[in-house]
């Protein structure tokens with residue numbers, strides 16, 4: 001019989017995503033990787049677990065994680081795929097499905113996504129369609145997946161026509177965020193995740209934005225108290241949005257702040273630009289667009305770009321990217337509805353609006369790097 005230790009209960013922070021009977025906890029603490037087995041044992045999510053991970057994360061954490069699951073009496077098998085966005089396609093899902101079938105996974109079993117955004121998106125999608133749906137849990141190992149993609153139930157894969165064009169909304173049964181895994185995260189990826197963190201401050205929480213202004217050094221030093229507060233606040237905001245608009249009919253679009261122009265820039269770079277870096281550029285562009293359209297004060301836009309720059313993120317579109325390509329991608333983005341491009345524009349730090357009322361001249365001026373730091 002496994003009981004959750006008092007120490008575990010005391011040291012973790014829990015955020016709940018409230019979706020009625022599909023509600024789930026996001027557990028945040030250090031040393032969590034070793035304790036997940038105990039929780040899974042208590043919650044009885046699956047009879048047996050398929051742990052899906054890429055080969056890079058599996059090399060770092062796979063055996064430790066599997067040992068801790070086994071020690072808690074959990075039956076689990078590790079299944080890996082090659083790391084990288086290039087794996088995020090239907091063939092990987094087909095190969096993993098065959099692997100699960102050959103290993104005898106049935107409807108009583110469940111999946112665990114151990115890895116970053118690609119692993120979470122693939123595993124969630126696989127869980128939503130394998131045997132018409134089996135439970136899964138998220139164990140995100142990058143800051144970006146901890147504060148964004150592991151929460152909220154978006155799953156999917158890329159097709160040659162675009163990123164994330166095939167997918168489902170399918171909520172996990174739990175999200176386990178271990179702070180310790182950030183120790184092995186390359187600094188570029190940490191910065192990329194911090195772009196999404198800044199996003200939450202701009203869209204919903206001016207106080208959190210100020211916290212980010214004041215705690216940069218502690219964040220890069222991976223101070224545990226600061227990280228818990230940071231990750232928990234992002235998850236709270238994401239939960240608040242998803243609880244009101246799970247399937248992106250309206251409010252959830254605010255999470256796309258920085259992503260409209262950001263995605264176009266990312267695609268025009270042939271996906272060489274890290275996603276978070278493209279979002280950083282997109283947030284500065286959206287802030288400048290907001291100033292041009294008269295909904296944001298110039299000083300506020302400057303404050304946003306200053307924070308982006310302070311976190312070592314780019315604020316302007318790289319000069320070698322083709323403006324025409326960016327414009328083309330803007331029009332073909334999956335967030336475009338009926339030929340209308342929707343922008344998420346800040347009205348002040350802590351509040352944004354969603355609009356398709358942006359004229360082409362303003363967009364063109366912003367794309368021509370009209371935005372700058374004073």
Ligand code: GLY
Pocket residue numbers: 148149151152154252255256
């Ligand atoms: N990453 C944006 C969303 O989950 O809606």
